Amino acid sequence: MLSLATVLALPVAVSLYFLWTFLSLLVRQARSPLRHLPGPPSTSLFMGNLKELHDQENNGLVARWASSFGRAFVYRGFMGGRRLMLVDPVAVNYVMSRGYDYPKPDFVRDSLASMAAGYEGLLTAEGEMHRKQRKILNQAFSAAQVKSLSPVFWKKANHLRDIWISIVGSPLAYSTPADPLMGLDVPNRPENRDPEDAAPNNRDSSAVTTSCLPNPFASFVPSKSSPTFPLQTGNASIASATSSSAACKIDVLPWLARATLDVIGEAGFGYEFHSLDGAAEHRENQSELAQAFGVIFSTARKFRVMTILQVWFPVLRHFRTENSAMRQAMATMRKIGMELIQQRREPVLAATEQLVADAEKADNIEGDRSGLGRDLLSVLIRSNVAEVPSQRMSINEILCQISTFLAAGHETSSSSLTWTLFALARNPAVQAKLRAELRSLDIPADVVPSSPLIEQIMQLPYLDAVVRESLRLYAPISTTMRVASVDDVIPVSAPLVDRRGQTCEYIRVRRGDIISIPIQALNKSSEAWGADAEAFHPERWMRDSVSTDVDDILTRQGRRAMVQGLWGHMLTFGGGTPVNGNRSCIGYRFALSEIKIFLYVLVRDLGFSIDPNLEIEKKVNVITRPCVKSEPHRGNQMPLSIYRVPVDTHADNETVQ
Numbered sequence: 001m002l003s004l005a006t007v008l009a010l011p012v013a014v015s016l017y018f019l020w021t022f023l024s025l026l027v028r029q030a031r032s033p034l035r036h037l038p039g040p041p042s043t044s045l046f047m048g049n050l051k052e053l054h055d056q057e058n059n060g061l062v063a064r065w066a067s068s069f070g071r072a073f074v075y076r077g078f079m080g081g082r083r084l085m086l087v088d089p090v091a092v093n094y095v096m097s098r099g100y101d102y103p104k105p106d107f108v109r110d111s112l113a114s115m116a117a118g119y120e121g122l123l124t125a126e127g128e129m130h131r132k133q134r135k136i137l138n139q140a141f142s143a144a145q146v147k148s149l150s151p152v153f154w155k156k157a158n159h160l161r162d163i164w165i166s167i168v169g170s171p172l173a174y175s176t177p178a179d180p181l182m183g184l185d186v187p188n189r190p191e192n193r194d195p196e197d198a199a200p201n202n203r204d205s206s207a208v209t210t211s212c213l214p215n216p217f218a219s220f221v222p223s224k225s226s227p228t229f230p231l232q233t234g235n236a237s238i239a240s241a242t243s244s245s246a247a248c249k250i251d252v253l254p255w256l257a258r259a260t261l262d263v264i265g266e267a268g269f270g271y272e273f274h275s276l277d278g279a280a281e282h283r284e285n286q287s288e289l290a291q292a293f294g295v296i297f298s299t300a301r302k303f304r305v306m307t308i309l310q311v312w313f314p315v316l317r318h319f320r321t322e323n324s325a326m327r328q329a330m331a332t333m334r335k336i337g338m339e340l341i342q343q344r345r346e347p348v349l350a351a352t353e354q355l356v357a358d359a360e361k362a363d364n365i366e367g368d369r370s371g372l373g374r375d376l377l378s379v380l381i382r383s384n385v386a387e388v389p390s391q392r393m394s395i396n397e398i399l400c401q402i403s404t405f406l407a408a409g410h411e412t413s414s415s416s417l418t419w420t421l422f423a424l425a426r427n428p429a430v431q432a433k434l435r436a437e438l439r440s441l442d443i444p445a446d447v448v449p450s451s452p453l454i455e456q457i458m459q460l461p462y463l464d465a466v467v468r469e470s471l472r473l474y475a476p477i478s479t480t481m482r483v484a485s486v487d488d489v490i491p492v493s494a495p496l497v498d499r500r501g502q503t504c505e506y507i508r509v510r511r512g513d514i515i516s517i518p519i520q521a522l523n524k525s526s527e528a529w530g531a532d533a534e535a536f537h538p539e540r541w542m543r544d545s546v547s548t549d550v551d552d553i554l555t556r557q558g559r560r561a562m563v564q565g566l567w568g569h570m571l572t573f574g575g576g577t578p579v580n581g582n583r584s585c586i587g588y589r590f591a592l593s594e595i596k597i598f599l600y601v602l603v604r605d606l607g608f609s610i611d612p613n614l615e616i617e618k619k620v621n622v623i624t625r626p627c628v629k630s631e632p633h634r635g636n637q638m639p640l641s642i643y644r645v646p647v648d649t650h651a652d653n654e655t656v657q
């Protein structure tokens with residue numbers, strides 16, 4: 001029998017814990033040097049400035065704050081917690097290039113981990129574990145290895161092109177409403193509904209999405225619309241402009257998400273998701289793993305009060321409620337990951353042993369390892385049996401990498417492709433010029449191009465300029481967050497004046513201070529990119545007769561961005577250094593190659609336009625996705641009109657709406 005004292009002790013201990021945690025956080029906040037920096041007033045006791053920030057991609061809030069408060073200012077997070085926002089290029093470069101001193105905050109890692117990445121995947125690992133994994137995995141993303149994946153990109157791009165052509169040819173054939181996420185309806189079944197859902201019949205509208213809790217796994221975009229719907233009246237001009245075919249309105253977002261999931265499944269792991277076959281009449285082809293991902297992503301998109309409390313009270317992270325569908329989905333992911341490893345283990349290890357034996361026979365002590373498979377799964381399997389601990393990954397680490405790469409590797413690319421097609425639809429002259437360039441290379445669709453031909457696609461200057469400009473204006477990951485793991489001083493490009501009127505040569509931070517890096521706002525800074533920074537203007541990247549070096553061209557245009565970043569003077573793919581934490585995108589070559597090949601295949605034969613009255617907004621839930629402003633109830637979508645462009649159409653004659 002429990003004594004009364006024991007019964008009372010538990011709630012008292014729990015209350016004390018919460019009080020203690022809360023008070024120590026308040027004390028820490030009060031003592032943080034960030035309190036001296038200027039910033040906007042908090043607009044909510046509980047949410048700080050987060051509600052306003054939620055729409056920052058559409059209202060230019062960060063730029064306005066920066067013009068009022070300077071290049072480093074403080075805004076308020078949950079319960080008024082101070083967060084440092086950096087738009088100063090020197091400060092941004094300093095933080096981003098010190099990935100291990102400035103890791104991802106715990107609540108970000110927790111959030112990523114609970115959505116399939118686990119704590120041991122490349123996105124979530126920190127310190128030595130991350131350094132080891134990055135070194136092992138780099139070989140699967142070398143330029144040569146990515147080049148060898150071109151046939152997969154080509155095949156999937158053509159598959160999508162054929163589907164769109166068949167829809168354009170016969171709109172009604174696809175008019176059955178289908179869930180864009182492979183027809184999944186699992187989370188909507190009453191038995192699978194999450195008890196925390198306020199309005200179970202209106203699942204997504206009850207879930208507030210936010211950019212404050214980065215979650216790349218929240219990114220499978222269950223738009224509420226059918227991926228295709230028949231052409232509406234009023235678009236007759238498109239049909240007449242494209243004599244040989246009518247246009248069809250298609251929500252390109254879910255189609256591109258399917259295509260890029262199929263790409264990473266096959267290119268990374270030799271796994272067929274069959275998600276492009278997932279239109280209404282092919283549901284039986286959808287893979288088990290695709291369905292599991294659907295459940296995980298749609299559950300992960302929800303944002304609840306509990307999530308906020310878990311940021312402040314870490315103990316609550318142990319009380320995550322997962323419904324049965326989520327638990328089942330996680331188990332399926334693990335099971336299929338294990339199957340993939342088992343299937344490939346023997347051939348990979350046999351090939352490795354053979355190479356070692358051959359090397360010994362040839363008295364080659366170093367061992368020629370060039371013949372080893374460098375695909376992601378082979379690299380992972382070999383790492384599991386490596387003798388040297390610094391090259392070895394456990395089975396759990398490998399399983400985490402599989403889910404990490406499947407998730408991180410497809411939604412970013414599909415978001416990027418979606419926004420590029422949107423930009424082309426909104427800029428018909430750019431689209432026509434690009435198509436003319438693409439058609440200058442005559443590659444038959446039914447033949448996988450040779451390596452030199454693929455290289456020619458990669459080198460097309462206008463295609464390159466369009467991709468750069470789109471990745472600048474529509475960075476799929478629009479904000480990233482870091483936390484100071486040590487007390488530090490961050491250098492700045494010019495002295496700051498703090499709230500006390502004192503001039504500071506640097507920013508002082510304390511261990512535990514949270515830092516926001518607004519990637520998208522930096523990419524659109526007029527200081528770096530000029531007065532037309534907000535405009536889609538691929539010409540800014542064009543090589544000219546004086547120079548073929550884009551860096552040189554940008555400098556001469558006075559547009560040289562001051563942020564270093566991994567690629568193109570932008571943080572679109574993040575940044576970092578091997579010495580102190582390279583947290584930049586390991587898959588950027590993969591993404592660039594995939595995006596260029598998809599654009600080549602799709603834009604060469606198909607035209608894209610958009611109703612000029614449609615207002616498209618950015619919605620951020622780690623990944624930036626489009627929404628139609630007047631149709632928030634439909635969720636994420638990008639309805640474009642697609643039509644065939646006859647081969648004899650010349651750029652000058654193209655009258656695209």
Ligand code: HEM
Pocket residue numbers: 122123124134264404405408409410412413416475476477480481571572573574575582583584585586587588590591
């Ligand atoms: C347009 C497409 C893509 C964009 C814009 C993009 C962007 C980024 C960014 C900004 C980061 C750093 C995040 C942070 O530090 O907070 C990142 C990390 C990462 N990306 Fe990508 N990514 C893309 C495609 C891909 C692809 C195709 C893959 C894999 C096939 C991939 C795998 C990863 C992984 C594993 C990380 C974590 C790296 C680490 O921490 O060491 N990404 N990506």
